[in-house]
Amino acid sequence: xxxxxxxxxxxxxxxxxxxxxMTLFTCTLAISACSLLADKPIAVAAHVWLGYAPMxxxxxxxxxxxxxxxxxxxxxxxxxxxxxxxxxxxxxALTLDEALKVRSMGLPISVxxxxxxxAGADMLLADTSIKNLSDLRGKRIGYEPSSVxxxxxxxxxxxxxxxxxxxxxxxxxxxxHQQAWRNKQIDAIITYEPIATLxxxxxxxxxxxxxxxxxxxxxxxxxxxxxLNRSHALAVRHLISAHFRALRHLSHNPHDAAYRMATxxxxxxxxxxxxxxxxxxxxxxxSYRLLAADKPLLLNSAHxxxxxxxxxxxxxxxxxxxxxxxxxxxxxxxxxANDE
Numbered sequence: 001x002x003x004x005x006x007x008x009x010x011x012x013x014x015x016x017x018x019x020x021x022m023t024l025f026t027c028t029l030a031i032s033a034c035s036l037l038a039d040k041p042i043a044v045a046a047h048v049w050l051g052y053a054p055m056x057x058x059x060x061x062x063x064x065x066x067x068x069x070x071x072x073x074x075x076x077x078x079x080x081x082x083x084x085x086x087x088x089x090x091x092x093a094l095t096l097d098e099a100l101k102v103r104s105m106g107l108p109i110s111v112x113x114x115x116x117x118x119a120g121a122d123m124l125l126a127d128t129s130i131k132n133l134s135d136l137r138g139k140r141i142g143y144e145p146s147s148v149x150x151x152x153x154x155x156x157x158x159x160x161x162x163x164x165x166x167x168x169x170x171x172x173x174x175x176x177h178q179q180a181w182r183n184k185q186i187d188a189i190i191t192y193e194p195i196a197t198l199x200x201x202x203x204x205x206x207x208x209x210x211x212x213x214x215x216x217x218x219x220x221x222x223x224x225x226x227x228l229n230r231s232h233a234l235a236v237r238h239l240i241s242a243h244f245r246a247l248r249h250l251s252h253n254p255h256d257a258a259y260r261m262a263t264x265x266x267x268x269x270x271x272x273x274x275x276x277x278x279x280x281x282x283x284x285x286x287s288y289r290l291l292a293a294d295k296p297l298l299l300n301s302a303h304x305x306x307x308x309x310x311x312x313x314x315x316x317x318x319x320x321x322x323x324x325x326x327x328x329x330x331x332x333x334x335x336x337a338n339d340e
Contacts, residue, residue, distance in 0.1 A: 051279060055071065059071055093220075114219070137166050244287075
């Protein structure tokens with residue numbers, strides 16, 4: 001009986017010796033697999049815009065690991081949207097209304113960061129013969145369809161007490177705004193920086209800007225939900241932290257940052273600094289307040305914007321805004337940008 005017990009005990013000890021390393025090996029494999037799943041690279045589309053420029057500054061200065069994050073420069077917001085819908089990129093830099101439009105097309109996306117709030121950087125420029133908004137009646141207004149230009153147009157016409165039938169709308173992509181102005185194809189144009197600064201030097205004057213419609217134009221970083229729900233967490237967090245690092249550099253060393261961003265924006269250094277006066281650029285802490293508070297401020301703006309867009313048939317169905325915001329990718333340490 002004692003012998004039988006001894007044999008059984010030895011067998012259990014033998015299995016224990018085998019099971020323990022096997023268990024550790026299995027756990028190690030599981031942890032490695034999870035790490036690999038969470039460490040896939042991402043591609044993000046963005047066109048030239050002041051609010052997105054710090055992201056490109058981070059890339060150019062080596063603060064953004066290009067093996068983790070590939071920035072895809074596009075000519076227009078419309079192109080960025082198409083790349084996102086076609087699955088060519090995992091995320092995009094868009095205005096909030098553009099994000100709502102993508103969601104209305106059936107592609108689940110979420111906002112993971114706020115780039116900026118426009119406070120004058122989006123505007124309506126006009127020929128000097130047009131003195132006020134009511135003078136737009138019968139005039140040719142250029143704008144980019146399927147982008148923030150549509151929402152701006154709605155607000156401008158509301159304030160001018162005009163309908164679309166009372167003006168002549170000319171669809172022009174933003175990368176063609178300068179040419180259309182030079183060729184006198186339009187009398188007024190809805191545009192934004194840095195194009196706006198260039199047009200102002202070519203005889204245009206400002207008739208309206210986003211200071212008159214606070215929180216209408218908000219630029220955000222959106223990601224496809226299938227990316228957020230699976231395997232790209234580290235890359236998304238890295239991109240956001242790199243952006244905030246560049247933003248801190250812009251805040252603390254504006255002339256140096258403007259010099260480094262001037263070529264990308266197509267402006268002189270002083271023009272860059274002047275253009276940024278029309279933007280509010282939330283840092284990590286303020287971005288967290290916009291997205292992660294008990295009642296996120298961005299959600300209020302999104303509700304108003306979604307209603308406006310549905311009422312004016314810019315989206316075909318109401319958006320309940322479920323999963324619009326995913327704040328878990330924001331840094332909790334608001335000084336993280338200093339340390340990377």
